[in-house]
Amino acid sequence: MNTTRWLGALAAALSLAFAAAPAAAQQDKSIRIMVGASPGGGTDILARLLAEKFAADLKQSVVVENRPGASNTIAAELTARAAADGTTLLLATNTGQAIAPHLLKLKFDPLKDLQPIGLVAVMPNVLVVSATSPYKSVKELVAAMNDKPGSFKYASSGVGSTQHIAGEAFGLVTGTKSIHVPYKGSAQAHIDIIGGEVNMMFDSTSSAMGQIRAGKFRPLAVTAEKRSPEMPDVATLAEQGIKGADVQTWYGLFVTAGTPKPVVDRLTAELARVLKMPDVQARIKGLGGEVGAISVEQFSDMNRGEYERFGKLVRDANIKADGS
Structure with missing residues (x-):
């Protein structure tokens, strides 16, 4: 099926869905991508x-709606x-899908109430300090943390x-103690790291690369099996x-569970097409990540496996919803 015919088929599938939707939904046919961060x-x-890519292809408004917190x-x-x-789509992370359900009392089931569309990207986390920090290596940082246990603070984009x-895993394996300072998103945490209010952060490369390139963050280590191509040193x-x-x-x-299969299939195909665009791949790689290159079935299995893996980690580390 060529691109023109494919887009026509997708529009027709979405039109069928709109026909069955409530009157309020019919008045505004824009697509929302929900984001749980600032x-x-x-x-x-x-x-x-x-x-941007979806709007151009689907010929309809696609808006991002930020609802940070929890x-x-x-x-x-x-x-x-x-x-x-x-x-209504959701760009989720393993924070909300695999970790938070083991810490918070939710009014929905992330495995049952959200239908996977596809994996977008995987980003390593990177341990960063302010560029003005005296610590230039992990060894120096750990030594200082051991000298003053409990006096160091690390930021996060939220509990869980x-x-x-x-940060908790780092403390467990190094035997160090530090104070967790949660924020409603990485952007807010960055301000306090640069200002010296908190000492460090284990941020995702997608959030941290801008500050690293701007010379405001000093990266000390990548928390992944291999180095990031964007930070080979x-x-x-x-x-x-x-x-x-x-x-x-x-x-x-993800999309709301119960969405008609033809619509889900078309959205999955559209995401796969967008992720093959050279400029999209370059953007994701520029953020230090890898483009999602697995089937929706594989992503569904990954989503469930991550839910179980992080549940065990939360229990083993005795992590609580109060941030401890």
Whole structure:
């Protein structure tokens, strides 16, 4: 099927969904991409990239709606409770899908109430400090943390976020103690790192690369199995003798469960097409990540596997919803 015919088929499928939607939905046929973090962070950056491409292809308005808080689950719940017509999408991370459900009492089931569309990207997390920080290596940082236990603060984009989990895992394997300071998104946390209010952050590369390139953050380690192509000189934690603290952030697109299968299939195909665009791939790689290149079935299995893996980690580390 050529592009023109394919887009016509997608528009027809969405039209069928709109016909069955409530009157309010018919008055505004724009597509919303819900984001559980503040503007300026990694999730927001990717959501706006997708919105631009989707709008051009689908010939209709696609808007990004930021609903930060509660470990990305506010946006997720709004998507889960939306009309199942394909007009409300969620750009989720493993924070809201796999970690928060084990810490918070949710009014929805992320595995049952949200239908996977596809994996967008996987980003390693990176341990960063302010460019003005006295610590120039992980070894120096750990030594200082041991000298003054409990006096260091690390930021995250919220309780139960991958940044939070990475910080706790780092503390477990290094035997250090630090104070967790949660924010409603990475962008807000960056201000306090640069200002010296907090000492460090295990941020996703999608959020941190801008500050690193601007010379405001100093990257000390990548929390992944291999180095980031965008930071080839920054060693992994394992290369620096710290094993067992690797945490990555993945971003996936979801739609309300119960959305008609033809609409789900078309959205999955559209995402796959967008992710093959050279400029989209370059943008994701420029953020230090890898483009999602698995089937929706594989992503569904990954989503469930991550839910189970992080549930065990939360229990083993005794992580609580109060940030401890």
